[in-house]
Amino acid sequence: MGEADTSAAHEDELSAFRSAAHALVDSVADHLAALPSRPVWQPLPDALRKQLLDLPLPEHPSALDDLVVTASRDVLPHAMGNGHPAFFGWVNPPPSPAGVMASLAAAAMNPSVVSGDHADVHLERAVVRWLAELVGFAHAPGAGLLTSGGSAATIVCLAGARSRALAAAGHDVRRHGLAGAPQLIAYVPAEAHSCVRRALELLGLGSSAMREVPLEGGRLNGTALRASIAADRAGGALPALLVGSAGTVNAGAIDPLNTLADVASAEDLWFHVDGAYGAFGVLDPAIAARYRGMERADSLVLDPHKWLGVPVDAGCALVQRGDDLRDAFSLTPPYLRQDADAPAGTFAEHGFEQTRPFRALKTWATIAARGRAGIAAQVARANALARELAALVEREPELELAAAPETSIVAFRARPSGCPPARLDELNRALPEAVQARGRAFVTGTVFGGRETLRACILHPDTSSEHLATLLTEVVAAARTLAAAD
Ligand SMILES: Cc1ncc(COP(=O)(O)O)c(C=O)c1O
Numbered sequence: 001m002g003e004a005d006t007s008a009a010h011e012d013e014l015s016a017f018r019s020a021a022h023a024l025v026d027s028v029a030d031h032l033a034a035l036p037s038r039p040v041w042q043p044l045p046d047a048l049r050k051q052l053l054d055l056p057l058p059e060h061p062s063a064l065d066d067l068v069v070t071a072s073r074d075v076l077p078h079a080m081g082n083g084h085p086a087f088f089g090w091v092n093p094p095p096s097p098a099g100v101m102a103s104l105a106a107a108a109m110n111p112s113v114v115s116g117d118h119a120d121v122h123l124e125r126a127v128v129r130w131l132a133e134l135v136g137f138a139h140a141p142g143a144g145l146l147t148s149g150g151s152a153a154t155i156v157c158l159a160g161a162r163s164r165a166l167a168a169a170g171h172d173v174r175r176h177g178l179a180g181a182p183q184l185i186a187y188v189p190a191e192a193h194s195c196v197r198r199a200l201e202l203l204g205l206g207s208s209a210m211r212e213v214p215l216e217g218g219r220l221n222g223t224a225l226r227a228s229i230a231a232d233r234a235g236g237a238l239p240a241l242l243v244g245s246a247g248t249v250n251a252g253a254i255d256p257l258n259t260l261a262d263v264a265s266a267e268d269l270w271f272h273v274d275g276a277y278g279a280f281g282v283l284d285p286a287i288a289a290r291y292r293g294m295e296r297a298d299s300l301v302l303d304p305h306k307w308l309g310v311p312v313d314a315g316c317a318l319v320q321r322g323d324d325l326r327d328a329f330s331l332t333p334p335y336l337r338q339d340a341d342a343p344a345g346t347f348a349e350h351g352f353e354q355t356r357p358f359r360a361l362k363t364w365a366t367i368a369a370r371g372r373a374g375i376a377a378q379v380a381r382a383n384a385l386a387r388e389l390a391a392l393v394e395r396e397p398e399l400e401l402a403a404a405p406e407t408s409i410v411a412f413r414a415r416p417s418g419c420p421p422a423r424l425d426e427l428n429r430a431l432p433e434a435v436q437a438r439g440r441a442f443v444t445g446t447v448f449g450g451r452e453t454l455r456a457c458i459l460h461p462d463t464s465s466e467h468l469a470t471l472l473t474e475v476v477a478a479a480r481t482l483a484a485a486d
Contacts, residue, residue, distance in 0.1 A: 020064035021104070027072040028100065032083065035094075036462070039439030041081030048074060081442045085462040086470055089436075089444040091249065091277045091303075093459035095311035098369035099362035103311055106358035113356040115339035115346035124347065124360035130367055131316050134375065135279045136291075137300050142322030142344030145351050146314060146359040150276030150303045151195040153317035156329075156351045157299035158186075158199045158241065160319055161270035163328035165240035174328075178204045185232045186241040187225065189213040189255060191248040193274055213242070213260070220259045229267050242269040246294050247278010250448045250455055251402065252386070252409030254278060258293030265296070273297040276315065277457075280307040281407045283376035284383050290406065298324070307379060307408075307459055310366045314359045317351070325350040382408035382458045389456060389468045398476050402448050408458040411448050414479035427482050428452035434478040441471040 044052075052074065082092040111120045124146055132139035147153040162184060166173045171181045188196055188210045197207055211228050214221040229239045242264045244255040257273060264271035273279070273294050279302050282291040294300065300318045304310040319325055322344065330349035332340045339346050348354050367375065386405040393399045393412045402411035413428050429452040432445040443456050456471060 016064050020068050023065065024068045024071070027068060027076065031072070031076045032097070035083040036085060038077075038084070040084040040086050040442045041436055042078075042439055043437075044078050048078070081436075082460075084442070085460045085464065086441040086467040087460060088456035088458065088471060089432075089442045091306050091457050091459070093306065093309040094461075096309040096366040096369065098365035099309065099311040102362040102365035106361040109358060109361075111358055112354075113358050113360065114336075114348045114354070115342070120358045120360060121347070123364055124358075125344075127360040127363045127367070128316060128318070131302055131304065131363075132318050134367075134372065135275065135282050135300070135302065136295050137297070137318050138295065138320065139318065140322060142326070142350065143320065144316060144318040144322075145325075145347050146304075146316050146356075146363065147351060147353075148313040149305060149315035150193070150274070150301050151198065151315075152351075153276070153301040153303075153315040154195045154272075154274065155199045155202060156317040156325065157272055157301060157319060158196075158203055159328045159352075160299060160324040161241050161272060162203050162205070164270060164324050165238060167327070169238055182236070182238040183209060184240040185209050185211060185229075185237045186243065187211050187213050187229070187239070187269070188241075188243045189215050189245060189248075191215075191250055191253065192243050192245055193249050193276065195276075196243055196272075196274065209237075213244075213255075215255060218253060218256060220256050220263070222259060222263055225263055226267070229263075229269075239267060239269055241272060242267075243272050243274065244293075244297075245278070246273050246275035246291060246300075247281055247407050247409075249277060250409070250446045250453070251411040252278060252281075252405055252407035252457075253403065254281070254287075254290045254406050256293070257291060258296070261293040261296035264298075270298045271296065273300045276301050276303040277306050277409075278407050280375070280379055281383065283372075284380040286380065287383065287406060304363050304366070307382075308363075308366055308375065309459070309461070310359075310363045313357075314363050322350065378461050379408075381461075382463075385458050385463060385465070385468060386410050386456075388465060389458070389471070392468060392472055396472060396476065398479065399472065402451070402453045410456045410458075411446070411453050412456070413451065413453050414475055416476070416479040416483040419479075419483040423483075425452045427479060428454065430482055431475065431479055434482055435471075435474050438474055438478060441467070441474045443471060443475065 081087045083094045113120045113124055128144040129139050166181055169182050184205050186200055190212050214224040232239050244257050244260040261271050282288050298320050302316040304314040305312045326345050326349050386408045389410045390401055390405050393401045398416050400413050432443050436442050443454050446453055446455050
């Protein structure tokens with residue numbers, strides 16, 4: 001092929017891209033517009049599920065236009081449901097339109113966001129600073145990075161904690177691993193997200209190194225915690241980490257962060273706050289005071305892909321001292337040394353990913369499209385809706401509230417009339433999937449306070465009082481049906 005042929009082929013390819021991408025944007029916009037009038041979620045038709053699972057590897061190329069048709073017909077309509085305003089499951093918001101749009105541009109640039117003088121690197125530094133500013137956490141360049149989510153950010157932060165604690169004890173964990181190291185101990189509330197335990201397991205501390213933080217009704221029993229720390233020290237272990245939640249996954253509860261920070265500082269522990277779901281709640285003036293102490297954390301995890309609605313994936317690890325991460329992760333072989341001398345280092349020196357996607361553009365777009373005030377208003381609205389839902393639950397004799405909501409998660413149970421108390425746990429366990437199958441609302445379950453419980457998480461900017469009423473109507477109806485069966 002001559003040069004002219006190559007450039008004509010390139011132009012043809014770009015023109016096919018332009019027309020197919022325009023068609024895809026139209027199809028995506030139609031999909032988003034249709035969401036509220038469709039069932040929240042539906043099982044895939046058997047034939048389509050089989051077709052997707054059995055897709056043969058194509059031998060020959062397909063036209064981009066055909067890919068758009070297939071994706072629009074077979075994929076887009078069969079989503080998880082979190083685009084719908086009556087979706088209350090897990091902690092999954094709809095994507096912000098600005099973030100969806102920016103994802104296309106980020107993919108078109110396709111950088112590896114590590115180092116160098118290109119826009120993506122500088123934008124990630126700015127966006128990490130914005131996130132820190134949004135939640136009132138002090139930030140110096142290098143003391144944070146975007147990750148794939150809260151779980152990855154937790155591993156990053158706790159690796160920093162492990163490295164610092166062992167270095168202080170004279171043990172170089174990067175050189176020697178954990179062999180010969182003192183046993184590190186982590187104090188973790190029972191309601192902490194499982195990603196904390198997973199990080200401790202991965203980092204070699206083992207879950208047997210976890211002690212439960214004595215929290216009762218949101219209050220810390222400081223005496224019991226300090227006694228537990230003293231007992232560990234007396235036994236030759238090295239207390240290293242104290243964890244608090246700025247919004248628990250089960251009930252959206254905010255731990256007494258300031259009291260936890262006091263203990264961490266008195267006992268020389270690394271204080272880690274999991275704000276993956278709840279940290280942005282601090283933007284709601286009605287509950288901002290509950291977050292006092294979050295700013296004292298040694299590390300803070302945020303998930304822009306939760307309350308902010310940045311399209312998955314976008315997590316964020318923030319630390320007080322960037323060097324804690326750099327000490328834990330920096331490894332710069334000659335083939336990667338671009339910018340290694342920069343004072344803030346490279347992103348790869350502060351986490352475990354080398355090739356890193358351009359998460360900052362969709363995060364930037366999502367924040368910029370609403371502004372701080374818009375985000376704060378959305379957060380406050382979600383919290384107000386949660387209080388409204390709790391009040392509705394309390395008014396409904398066949399439901400009971402499991403905890404007064406502090407943020408935008410409401411934990412509650414069904415107790416349909418005629419259902420014997422001994423059957424209630426079994427019924428509440430089956431209830432979320434029974435509600436989901438009806439297609440009008442989507443809620444998920446958990447175990448809270450030792451009992452099977454539903455939890456409704458409100459994150460969708462378009463959720464209204466009407467959707468709350470639908471949720472409860474659906475829960476009561478599904479509960480009655482379950483109670484009537486056998
Ligand atoms: C409180 C809390 N922490 C951590 C996580 C884990 O975050 P990710 O799913 O982004 O890894 C979640 C996820 O729901 C969460 O709710």
